[in-house]
Amino acid sequence: MDFYIYNTLTGEKAAFKPVSAGKAGIYACGPTVYNYAHIGNLRTYVFEDILVKSLQYFRYQVKHVMNVTDVGHLESDSDTGEDKMAKGSEREGKSVWEIARFYENAFFEDCRRLNIRRPDVVCRATEHIEDMISLIRALERKGYTYTANGNVYFSIDKFPDYSKLADMTLDELQAGSRIEVDPHKKNPLDFVLWFTNSKFKNQIMQWASPWGTGFPGWHIECSAMSMKYLGDSIDIHCGGIDHIPVHHTNEIAQSEAATGHQWVNYWLHGEFLVVDGSKMAKSGGGFLTLTRLIEKGFNALDFRFLCLQSRYRKQLRFSFETLSDAQTAYRKLKGRIQSMVEGIHEGQPVRPEKMIPYKNLFAGHIGDDLNTPNALTVLWDVLKDEALHPGEKQLLVEDFDRIFSLDLLTPPEKQIPISDEVRIKELVEERNRYREEKNWAEADRIRRLLFEMGIILSDANGGTTWEVRL
Numbered sequence: 149m150d151f152y153i154y155n156t157l158t159g160e161k162a163a164f165k166p167v168s169a170g171k172a173g174i175y176a177c178g179p180t181v182y183n184y185a186h187i188g189n190l191r192t193y194v195f196e197d198i199l200v201k202s203l204q205y206f207r208y209q210v211k212h213v214m215n216v217t218d219v220g221h222l223e224s225d226s227d228t229g230e231d232k233m234a235k236g237s238e239r240e241g242k243s244v245w246e247i248a249r250f251y252e253n254a255f256f257e258d259c260r261r262l263n264i265r266r267p268d269v270v271c272r273a274t275e276h277i278e279d280m281i282s283l284i285r286a287l288e289r290k291g292y293t294y295t296a297n298g299n300v301y302f303s304i305d306k307f308p309d310y311s312k313l314a315d316m317t318l319d320e321l322q323a324g325s326r327i328e329v330d331p332h333k334k335n336p337l338d339f340v341l342w343f344t345n346s347k348f349k350n351q352i353m354q355w356a357s358p359w360g361t362g363f364p365g366w367h368i369e370c371s372a373m374s375m376k377y378l379g380d381s382i383d384i385h386c387g388g389i390d391h392i393p394v395h396h397t398n399e400i401a402q403s404e405a406a407t408g409h410q411w412v413n414y415w416l417h418g419e420f421l422v423v424d425g426s427k428m429a430k431s432g433g434g435f436l437t438l439t440r441l442i443e444k445g446f447n448a449l450d451f452r453f454l455c456l457q458s459r460y461r462k463q464l465r466f467s468f469e470t471l472s473d474a475q476t477a478y479r480k481l482k483g484r485i486q487s488m489v490e491g492i493h494e495g496q497p498v499r500p501e502k503m504i505p506y507k508n509l510f511a512g513h514i515g516d517d518l519n520t521p522n523a524l525t526v527l528w529d530v531l532k533d534e535a536l537h538p539g540e541k542q543l544l545v546e547d548f549d550r551i552f553s554l555d556l557l558t559p560p561e562k563q564i565p566i567s568d569e570v571r572i573k574e575l576v577e578e579r580n581r582y583r584e585e586k587n588w589a590e591a592d593r594i595r596r597l598l599f600e601m602g603i604i605l606s607d608a609n610g611g612t613t614w615e616v617r618l
């Protein structure tokens with residue numbers, strides 16, 4: 149069975165044909181670690197997780213690479229505004245390095261709660277400066293760059309296919325970019341490869357380079373690291389749709405200028421999560437984190453279920469009502485599966501001929517550009533089908549959950565097991581140590597972690613007690 153995906157580059161849905169038979173290389177733009185990920189970002193990572201697991205379901209050996217942007221990303225994607233990492237550092241009175249590591253950990257903790265598989269390679273920009281310098285030098289040798297006011301720029305006029313991904317004219321691309329244009333750019337759409345002339349006082353992250361001490365522009369990291377880990381012909385590259393007109397367009401220009409051939413075969417983009425009609429954004433303030441949802445009484449997997457109920461290329465209109473509906477539906481589904489499992493009798497023979505049609509239906513929907521809502525319908529049909537016995541249903545649920553990753557066969561916890569009590573005590577003690585050190589951020593993180601485990605803490609009379617909130 150073919151695996152169909154919608155390719156932004158061609159504007160069409162097409163059967164996936166890998167560069168190497170049986171393998172799939174995926175590069176996904178990762179987080180800029182200056183703040184918590186919001187649930188819009190997380191929606192994109194859930195979509196990418198479904199993509200990876202679907203390819204594995206279709207028996208591809210997947211190599212999934214994700215970057216962590218810990219340097220060089222300015223507020224606008226086109227080189228204007230504040231440095232995001234410096235902003236985080238000022239906001240919290242910590243060094244940029246502390247900020248980067250803290251939010252990177254927080255990001256992967258969110259992913260863990262959402263059952264998002266950790267990519268095979270996670271690469272930090274700050275650990276790949278040499279790779280970026282080599283790529284910029286290659287571009288320089290081929291005549292694609294110029295230096296102005298101390299910075300090295302990519303000249304988009306030298307790359308005739310510049311607008312092919314966004315499928316817009318240069319005028320349209322320009323109209324969509326920020327008004328504040330760097331006067332040193334020959335073309336307003338040119339972008340910085342290397343900054344030496346930092347407009348930011350006290351720039352801490354700096355490295356020596358052939359053009360002077362400085363730091364890389366944002367786009368170059370993804371080209372350099374993706375090619376390092378996946379080679380210069382890559383199957384799939386993905387991210388949110390906001391990356392199409394600037395970041396991914398620039399990535400293509402610099403990568404294909406350097407290699408002289410097509411770089412990525414399939415570009416996949418997830419639509420936005422929106423609240424009250426607007427895209428959720430970190431800069432907007434008031435964004436919602438996964439922890440916030442958990443504090444409001446939801447489980448991380450309620451949110452994952454909500455994401456799976458709509459197609460990744462459609463906007464997801466978030467509200468607490470829709471999340472609450474998703475929670476009810478997810479609980480109902482798990483309850484139904486639980487009673488089905490309780491009805492299993494040993495020794496009933498499994499009949500593949502009864503199961504295969506469902507597997508094919510399921511794979512057909514997943515292979516239709518990741519149609520998770522329809523795939524969920526197949527799951528319900530399995531549960532309702534009286535011609536299947538519970539053991540067969542269980543095998544199908546387990547099989548589908550390889551992609552859904554909704555812990556469908558894990559019974560809902562009714563009580564805290566003894567082993568967890570030991571863990572809870574350890575966490576409470578760890579938190580108390582942080583409190584003594586006045587490390588409120590870490591103490592708070594543990595309080596939230598315990599809350600997620602269903603534990604509420606009370607600090608009174610110099611001691612901490614806990615109770616189960618279920």
Ligand code: AMP
Nearest residue numbers: 179180188189192387388420421427428
């Ligand atoms: P960032 O950490 O801002 O670089 O974004 C991380 C990922 O989240 C990128 O793939 C973005 O395209 C994506 N993204 C940003 N905002 C949203 C949103 N509101 N809904 C869905 N994805 C988003």
Ligand code: ZN
Nearest residue numbers: 177178370395
């Ligand atoms: Zn990127």
